[in-house]
Amino acid sequence: MINTKQDLQDYARGAALLGAGGGGDPYIGRLLAEQAIDAYGAPTVIQAEALDDDACIISVAMIGAPTVLMEKACSGDDLDHLLEAMARHLGKKVDALMPIEIGGVNSCLPLVAAARTGLPLVDCDGMGRAFPCLEMVTFNVYGCDVFPTVMVDEHGNEIVIRATDAPKTEKFARSVIGEMGLSAMISCYPLSGKQLKRWAVTGTMTLALELGRAIRLGRQSDNPVQSLLDALNSTHYYSPARLLQEGKVVDVERVTRDGFSFGTCRVESQTGYSAIDLSFQNEFLSATNDGGYVATVPDIIAVVDKDTAEPITAETLRYGQRVSVIATNIPPLMRTPEALAVFGPRCFGLNTGYQPHERTTDQLE
Amino acid sequence: MINTKQDLQDYARGAALLGAGGGGDPYIGRLLAEQAIDAYGAPTVIQAEALDDDACIISVAMIGAPTVLMEKACSGDDLDHLLEAMARHLGKKVDALMPIEIGGVNSCLPLVAAARTGLPLVDCDGMGRAFPCLEMVTFNVYGCDVFPTVMVDEHGNEIVIRATDAPKTEKFARSVIGEMGLSAMISCYPLSGKQLKRWAVTGTMTLALELGRAIRLGRQSDNPVQSLLDALNSTHYYSPARLLQEGKVVDVERVTRDGFSFGTCRVESQTGYSAIDLSFQNEFLSATNDGGYVATVPDIIAVVDKDTAEPITAETLRYGQRVSVIATNIPPLMRTPEALAVFGPRCFGLNTGYQPHERTTDQLE
Numbered sequence: 092m093i094n095t096k097q098d099l100q101d102y103a104r105g106a107a108l109l110g111a112g113g114g115g116d117p118y119i120g121r122l123l124a125e126q127a128i129d130a131y132g133a134p135t136v137i138q139a140e141a142l143d144d145d146a147c148i149i150s151v152a153m154i155g156a157p158t159v160l161m162e163k164a165c166s167g168d169d170l171d172h173l174l175e176a177m178a179r180h181l182g183k184k185v186d187a188l189m190p191i192e193i194g195g196v197n198s199c200l201p202l203v204a205a206a207r208t209g210l211p212l213v214d215c216d217g218m219g220r221a222f223p224c225l226e227m228v229t230f231n232v233y234g235c236d237v238f239p240t241v242m243v244d245e246h247g248n249e250i251v252i253r254a255t256d257a258p259k260t261e262k263f264a265r266s267v268i269g270e271m272g273l274s275a276m277i278s279c280y281p282l283s284g285k286q287l288k289r290w291a292v293t294g295t296m297t298l299a300l301e302l303g304r305a306i307r308l309g310r311q312s313d314n315p316v317q318s319l320l321d322a323l324n325s326t327h328y329y330s331p332a333r334l335l336q337e338g339k340v341v342d343v344e345r346v347t348r349d350g351f352s353f354g355t356c357r358v359e360s361q362t363g364y365s366a367i368d369l370s371f372q373n374e375f376l377s378a379t380n381d382g383g384y385v386a387t388v389p390d391i392i393a394v395v396d397k398d399t400a401e402p403i404t405a406e407t408l409r410y411g412q413r414v415s416v417i418a419t420n421i422p423p424l425m426r427t428p429e430a431l432a433v434f435g436p437r438c439f440g441l442n443t444g445y446q447p448h449e450r451t452t453d454q455l456e
Numbered sequence: 457m458i459n460t461k462q463d464l465q466d467y468a469r470g471a472a473l474l475g476a477g478g479g480g481d482p483y484i485g486r487l488l489a490e491q492a493i494d495a496y497g498a499p500t501v502i503q504a505e506a507l508d509d510d511a512c513i514i515s516v517a518m519i520g521a522p523t524v525l526m527e528k529a530c531s532g533d534d535l536d537h538l539l540e541a542m543a544r545h546l547g548k549k550v551d552a553l554m555p556i557e558i559g560g561v562n563s564c565l566p567l568v569a570a571a572r573t574g575l576p577l578v579d580c581d582g583m584g585r586a587f588p589c590l591e592m593v594t595f596n597v598y599g600c601d602v603f604p605t606v607m608v609d610e611h612g613n614e615i616v617i618r619a620t621d622a623p624k625t626e627k628f629a630r631s632v633i634g635e636m637g638l639s640a641m642i643s644c645y646p647l648s649g650k651q652l653k654r655w656a657v658t659g660t661m662t663l664a665l666e667l668g669r670a671i672r673l674g675r676q677s678d679n680p681v682q683s684l685l686d687a688l689n690s691t692h693y694y695s696p697a698r699l700l701q702e703g704k705v706v707d708v709e710r711v712t713r714d715g716f717s718f719g720t721c722r723v724e725s726q727t728g729y730s731a732i733d734l735s736f737q738n739e740f741l742s743a744t745n746d747g748g749y750v751a752t753v754p755d756i757i758a759v760v761d762k763d764t765a766e767p768i769t770a771e772t773l774r775y776g777q778r779v780s781v782i783a784t785n786i787p788p789l790m791r792t793p794e795a796l797a798v799f800g801p802r803c804f805g806l807n808t809g810y811q812p813h814e815r816t817t818d819q820l821e
């Protein structure tokens with residue numbers, strides 16, 4: 092499925108969009124995947140239905156502040172260590188790998204691990220986007236065990252967490268990250284084939300590839316952002332999608348704290364008559380217009396270049412950028428009350444319930 | 457060996473002395489051991505020589521700030537969980553338990569675990585005293601693996617650390633303790649019988665019992681502190697022992713930081729003509745007289761009540777207490793250059809090499 096450098100570029104770009112501004116710089120992930128595919132060949136991507144019910148599938152990801160991921164990538168040896176450690180703790184053979192999130196660098200790392208090991212990669216993830224905390228996955232929402240959670244760093248340090256629940260696992264992981272240099276390799280939610288088929292957000296690797304391809308091809312049109320919106324609206328998961336604001340980045344505040352990148356960003360229309368304020372914790376959490384919510388998590392809020400529709404991550408936002416802010420729907424598994432209890436706006440400290448972006452009636456420019 | 461309540465009291469009191477002011481309040485440890493022995497019977501204590509070379513021996517301890525241990529003891533279930541988890545990660549049956557340090561609460565916790573499980577307890581430890589960091593044991597000095605290191609808390613959370621070395625293990629453990637409520641159960645340095653016989657400080661449980669008994673019986677004499685010094689001087693490990701200062705606690709500063717209790721204490725002679733300044737990081741690290749070192753780690757510096765020779769831990773030091781400050785030698789395994797590189801004064805940030813207390817020539821009152 093992802094065989095050429097062009098495929099990889101498209102895939103990484105699509106994943107950057109689905110990263111909702113977070114998930115780590117996909118450029119780094121793409122370079123790592125390119126190198127691994129050059130050295131070991133392209134991994135086989137399989138569909139969830141192809142899995143035996145008792146197959147053992149594990150996820151591969153980086154955890155940490157995206158601001159740090161930009162400077163500290165993985166070595167490959169650490170991924171091998173991660174997979175070996177997880178198999179050792181599970182006491183069984185691993186049959187396939189998967190991304191835990193389709194957004195950002197974590198969409199590409201499983202490609203690296205799969206290329207190195209020859210294990211197949213399942214076309215799915217646990218979010219249909221990116222989220223900052225490891226309890227924010229469908230597997231947790233629907234009752235799969237997060238443990239054992241294995242973390243390794245580039246020095247060969249290995250931590251195994253077996254906590255009472257996923258939020259506590261997240262807390263332990265964050266406390267350990269500091270000693271691992273603020274980013275580490277992590278595997279959690281080891282799944283059976285049966286669990287994966289039931290609770291994964293399937294087909295998202297294909298969707299990332301298609302959306303990235305649409306961005307590239309859309310650049311031949313008059314309106315690349317509209318082409319992207321058309322592509323999003325042609326998917327089952329991300330439709331409806333719409334433009335929230337077009338304009339200039341006039342303010343960015345950003346702080347790296349507790350292993351996360353927190354901040355806000357204002358995008359003002361060229362005329363100056365309207366503005367959208369974005370908040371983020373690694374990923375964009377909300378878009379407000381004069382204090383009123385026009386979009387919130389778990390809907391995807393993304394910022395793209397106005398002229399090229401290139402996704403812009405929260406850590407690369409700069410004053411003066413000309414951007415379009417868009418919002419999309421998310422997969423049905425992620426809009427249930429159980430799901431919103433785990434990654435709805437209040438889980439991020441926002442003072443609002445979930446506001447499906449297509450139902451907000453605010454006037455937009 | 458430790459069968460009656462009287463034995464337990466003596467043992468805990470001796471361990472408090474060998475705790476060098478740290479290791480957690482032994483009173484708490486004694487109550488826990490009393491309760492366990494009432495419920496399950498006294499554990500069997502065996503000598504190191506009785507172990508097969510390929511026996512599997514694991515340590516049982518609490519880790520955290522002594523100021524917190526005073527308020528948050530163990531439940532028993534957490535010890536069971538700790539032993540089960542260590543056996544699971546080792547993939548073998550555990551044959552015996554041991555204290556990792558003979559000082560303070562960690563001298564008593566293995567009694568609780570041994571009583572609950574029926575496993576024998578080996579008459580030894582890894583320090584011959586107490587130390588604040590988990591790399592500060594003879595096993596680390598002489599090349600035994602610290603991993604797997606298992607930590608559990610009272611909620612059932614479990615962390616396994618497999619770090620590149622013992623100091624890094626200590627750092628991970630401290631980073632995790634915060635999420636475990638600043639104290640946790642820990643097991644590390646799983647040993648073979650062969651390793652234990654070679655590198656453990658043997659016979660220290662017996663010594664703690666005898667020293668505690670000497671303190672109790674010494675109260676019938678005119679000078680309990682002198683009786684204690686005589687008892688210390690009759691041992692191979694802790695001789696020579698001497699009185700550094702008798703007087704009043706006139707100043708105590710204490711702060712709980714990074715999972716440790718740090719501080720200083722001044723003991724002034726009744727006449728006011730001389731004073732000893734003590735520094736501590738959980739345990740007493742140094743005694744100075746007008747800025748000159750009269751004793752340093754790893755020698756044991758202990759503060760006892762002037763009239764009863766009752767050991768006083770650093771966290772229970774109070775203004776106005778009438779005390780005697782004593783210093784003792786330590787076992788030969790702990791005075792080698794390799795040992796001093798791991799727990800000599802410079803390892804605690806003191807600006808001095810090891811000063812064997814019997815060689816410091818300062819005038820003492």
